[in-house]
Amino acid sequence: MDSRTGKKIRLGRLLNPVTGRSVVIAASHGVMSGPPSGLRTRAEIETAFAHLGAADGVMVSPGMLPLLEDFYVGRGRPAAVLHLDWKNHGRKIYTPGSDGRSEGVLAQLASLEEVAAAGIDAVMTYLYVGQRDSTLERAEIERNARIVADAAKVGVAVIIEPRSALEAEGEHALSTEVLSLYCRISADIGADLVKVVWNGSVEAFAPVASTCYAPILVAGGPGGEDEKSTLQLAADSIAAGAAGVMFGRRVFRAERPAAVLDGLRSVVHDDMPVDEALARLSG
Numbered sequence: 001m002d003s004r005t006g007k008k009i010r011l012g013r014l015l016n017p018v019t020g021r022s023v024v025i026a027a028s029h030g031v032m033s034g035p036p037s038g039l040r041t042r043a044e045i046e047t048a049f050a051h052l053g054a055a056d057g058v059m060v061s062p063g064m065l066p067l068l069e070d071f072y073v074g075r076g077r078p079a080a081v082l083h084l085d086w087k088n089h090g091r092k093i094y095t096p097g098s099d100g101r102s103e104g105v106l107a108q109l110a111s112l113e114e115v116a117a118a119g120i121d122a123v124m125t126y127l128y129v130g131q132r133d134s135t136l137e138r139a140e141i142e143r144n145a146r147i148v149a150d151a152a153k154v155g156v157a158v159i160i161e162p163r164s165a166l167e168a169e170g171e172h173a174l175s176t177e178v179l180s181l182y183c184r185i186s187a188d189i190g191a192d193l194v195k196v197v198w199n200g201s202v203e204a205f206a207p208v209a210s211t212c213y214a215p216i217l218v219a220g221g222p223g224g225e226d227e228k229s230t231l232q233l234a235a236d237s238i239a240a241g242a243a244g245v246m247f248g249r250r251v252f253r254a255e256r257p258a259a260v261l262d263g264l265r266s267v268v269h270d271d272m273p274v275d276e277a278l279a280r281l282s283g
């Protein structure tokens with residue numbers, strides 16, 4: 001049997017087979033930055049997940065999976081996405097005096113065999129590039145290439161999120177040129193999907209999407225109260241050529257998470273104008 005079949009079936013759960021688009025919710029922030037507000041306790045996690053059943057996929061950490069396995073069981077349930085790595089994002093919290101820079105030191109939390117056995121459809125891994133120390137950069141490229149190869153053997157899909165190791169140091173990290181480079185590297189390493197931060201406008205993002213032949217999911221960033229800006233970001237992402245969004249805080253911290261998710265589905269899958277989706281949300 002061919003493991004490509006497994007990957008096709010799993011990708012078909014994540015990307016809507018009709019629209020080729022996806023609304024994925026990220027809920028794995030704790031593994032990088034400690035207990036996130038909205039998902040601090042087991043009770044908060046359970047409450048948040050009660051609102052996420054309409055997502056195309058939901059991303060958790062390995063440790064959250066046993067708490068939530070029933071969430072993924074059944075026809076029409078969200079695809080299971082696993083946040084595959086820890087990274088040293090929270091360094092300024094636990095290393096007093098640190099400047100908090102994230103140099104891109106990462107650790108893989110599970111083997112791809114374990115991931116496939118757990119029923120995971122796709123893994124998400126960061127690709128930190130642009131380090132001053134080129135041995136770190138080389139390790140990152142090799143780490144991602146190995147994940148892609150290991151995932152191919154067991155038929156699991158791979159989402160790569162490229163990030164600049166020096167992004168805290170300047171806006172250059174978000175330029176169209178740099179994001180295009182990073183997204184294309186991710187696709188060329190073999191990502192099935194590329195997740196990337198938004199760089200501010202449809203005009204600035206469109207060249208990033210058009211030069212990345214793997215479908216792109218746009219990341220959310222902070223937010224949560226403002227339903228309109230969340231739906232607008234999704235609409236702009238689609239207008240710029242993305243295949244969808246992977247939002248976390250904007251949904252699980254929203255006052256009405258299920259309604260925001262419903263609005264996102266309308267904008268992403270049905271091309272519904274933002275104002276109409278907002279009116280439905282309130283109606």
Ligand SMILES: O=C(CO)COP(=O)(O)O
Pocket residue numbers: 026029219220221222246247248249250
């Ligand atoms: O995928 C994400 C984090 O890994 C996106 O989460 P946010 O929308 O909260 O930035």
